[in-house]
Amino acid sequence: xxxxxxxxxxxxxxxxxxxxxxxxxxxxxxxxxxxxxxxxxxxxxxxxxxxxxxxxxxxxxxxxxxxxxxxxxxxxxxxxxxxxxxxxxxxxxxxxxxxxxxxxxxxxxxxxxxxxxxxxxxxxxxxxxxxxxxxxxxxxxxxxxxxxxxxxxxxxxxxxxxxxxxxxxxxxxxxxxxxxxxxxxxxxxxxxxxxxxxxxxxxxxxxxxxxxxxxxxxxxxxxxxxxxxxxxxxxxxxxxxxxxxxxxxxxxxxxxxxxxxxxxxxxxxxxxxxxxxxxxxxxxxxxxxxxxxxxxxxxxxxxxxxxxxxxxxxxxxxxxxxxxxxxxxxxxxxxxxxxxxxxxxxxxxxxxxxxxxxxxxxxxxxxxxxxxxxxxxxxxxxxxxxxxxxxxxxxxxxxxxxxxxxxxxxxxxxxxxxxxxxxxxxxxxxxxxxxxxxxxxxxxxxxxxxxxxxxxxxxxxxxxxxxxxxxxxx
Numbered sequence: 001x002x003x004x005x006x007x008x009x010x011x012x013x014x015x016x017x018x019x020x021x022x023x024x025x026x027x028x029x030x031x032x033x034x035x036x037x038x039x040x041x042x043x044x045x046x047x048x049x050x051x052x053x054x055x056x057x058x059x060x061x062x063x064x065x066x067x068x069x070x071x072x073x074x075x076x077x078x079x080x081x082x083x084x085x086x087x088x089x090x091x092x093x094x095x096x097x098x099x100x101x102x103x104x105x106x107x108x109x110x111x112x113x114x115x116x117x118x119x120x121x122x123x124x125x126x127x128x129x130x131x132x133x134x135x136x137x138x139x140x141x142x143x144x145x146x147x148x149x150x151x152x153x154x155x156x157x158x159x160x161x162x163x164x165x166x167x168x169x170x171x172x173x174x175x176x177x178x179x180x181x182x183x184x185x186x187x188x189x190x191x192x193x194x195x196x197x198x199x200x201x202x203x204x205x206x207x208x209x210x211x212x213x214x215x216x217x218x219x220x221x222x223x224x225x226x227x228x229x230x231x232x233x234x235x236x237x238x239x240x241x242x243x244x245x246x247x248x249x250x251x252x253x254x255x256x257x258x259x260x261x262x263x264x265x266x267x268x269x270x271x272x273x274x275x276x277x278x279x280x281x282x283x284x285x286x287x288x289x290x291x292x293x294x295x296x297x298x299x300x301x302x303x304x305x306x307x308x309x310x311x312x313x314x315x316x317x318x319x320x321x322x323x324x325x326x327x328x329x330x331x332x333x334x335x336x337x338x339x340x341x342x343x344x345x346x347x348x349x350x351x352x353x354x355x356x357x358x359x360x361x362x363x364x365x366x367x368x369x370x371x372x373x374x375x376x377x378x379x380x381x382x383x384x385x386x387x388x389x390x391x392x393x394x395x396x397x398x399x400x401x402x403x404x405x406x407x408x409x410x411x412x413x414x415x416x417x418x419x420x421x422x423x424x425x426x427x428x429x430x431x432x433x434x435x436x437x438x439x440x441x442x443x444x445x446x447x448x449x450x451x452x453x454x455x456x457x458x459x460x461x462x463x464x465x466x467x468x469x470x471x472x473x474x
Contacts, residue, residue: 047148053440065143085133108251115244127182162195177238184233412453446470
């Protein structure tokens with residue numbers, strides 16, 4: 001994201017007014033500037049930068065309309081410069097509902113964006129039809145992502161009550177579960193042409209709020225499995241809703257099962273660009289999945305849950321104990337903090353195969369040697385060489401990003417763990433079989449990096465590598 005630059009309103013054309021900000025189209029028609037009523041304070045500016053850096057690091061970043069630059073207007077107001085997307089979901093359904101397969105693909109793509117964002121601690125905070133945009137290529141994208149600006153410029157929630165979770169209307173608390181609710185409401189609009197709580201003649205916004213709080217959503221007319229999924233996403237109780245990662249899995253299952261896959265023809269009620277998206281069938285999360293099971297496990301491509309990383313409070317070192325023989329060396333793990341900084345330690349628990357112990361370690365456990373026997377050959381058992389570790393090359397620090405490159409002699413599926421100074425938990429990014437990753441970082445902060453890989457049955461890892469003087473504990 002570019003630094004603050006001053007722009008003039010002379011080259012901007014007003015496109016629309018929202019509940020908080022006005023949207024202008026810049027000269028050339030390729031970018032828009034979303035102008036807020038007041039300048040950003042330093043705290044909000046920094047928070048926006050952090051959010052955008054995290055979004056840029058997601059595998060599904062291409063399905064997000066990110067902020068390209070922060071602009072300062074002559075009157076002191078702040079504008080967010082973004083790419084121009086000509087249509088929103090509201091525009092697309094104005095001529096009628098979308099085909100079922102398009103709705104399923106849309107749910108898979110947007111669900112993948114939310115699942116990955118939630119995995120790195122980001123909440124969208126306002127999934128509505130106006131924030132689901134279509135690029136000129138027909139690719140859907142989610143805009144207006146992040147909490148920093150929502151906290152700085154609160155909006156009237158009743159204006160989008162039909163797409164707002166009940167707990168948000170009651171308490172104003174935005175959460176991952178509220179994002180799932182918003183996605184379910186948006187997809188119901190795409191499927192039926194109407195929101196879950198369509199406005200009734202003579203009804204006020206407050207009346208809609210009461211129905212959202214008390215009544216079930218309107219029924220859908222789609223395939224039973226799709227309708228059941230949307231109903232669970234729109235549950236009144238946030239704990240009863242599936243997580244975004246589980247939603248993605250169900251949409252992928254619907255695609256595999258062929259729900260609504262009858263050939264579709266673009267016509268009335270179907271935008272040609274959307275039909276193109278259906279033909280391409282993009283899948284933002286194909287090949288990898290996000291953690292959906294017990295804490296500390298991450299399914300990595302193979303479909304098996306492999307212990308990857310768990311955050312724990314620092315513990316005092318235990319007293320040295322005499323090594324004991326283990327029945328199965330693979331069931332034993334090693335615990336080691338990854339980054340020590342700002343007076344706190346981040347602990348990474350990784351399953352690491354133990355090497356064979358030296359023969360001298362077990363001499364005391366052996367029985368006495370029998371008397372020598374003439375002409376009976378003896379066989380020397382050669383210990384199995386230790387499993388090689390992943391080689392992580394020195395990180396290339398580019399200021400706002402760090403380029404990581406690693407290698408291993410056998411094919412593995414990899415995950416990258418990043419510990420940031422002052423952060424409570426490390427970030428984990430599953431990268432499949434890639435052996436390089438560009439990680440967004442914040443200037444002035446220290447970092448430690450760890451690469452883990454699995455072939456589905458065992459886990460290997462690299463050494464912990466620091467930058468900027470960080471101390472990575474062993």
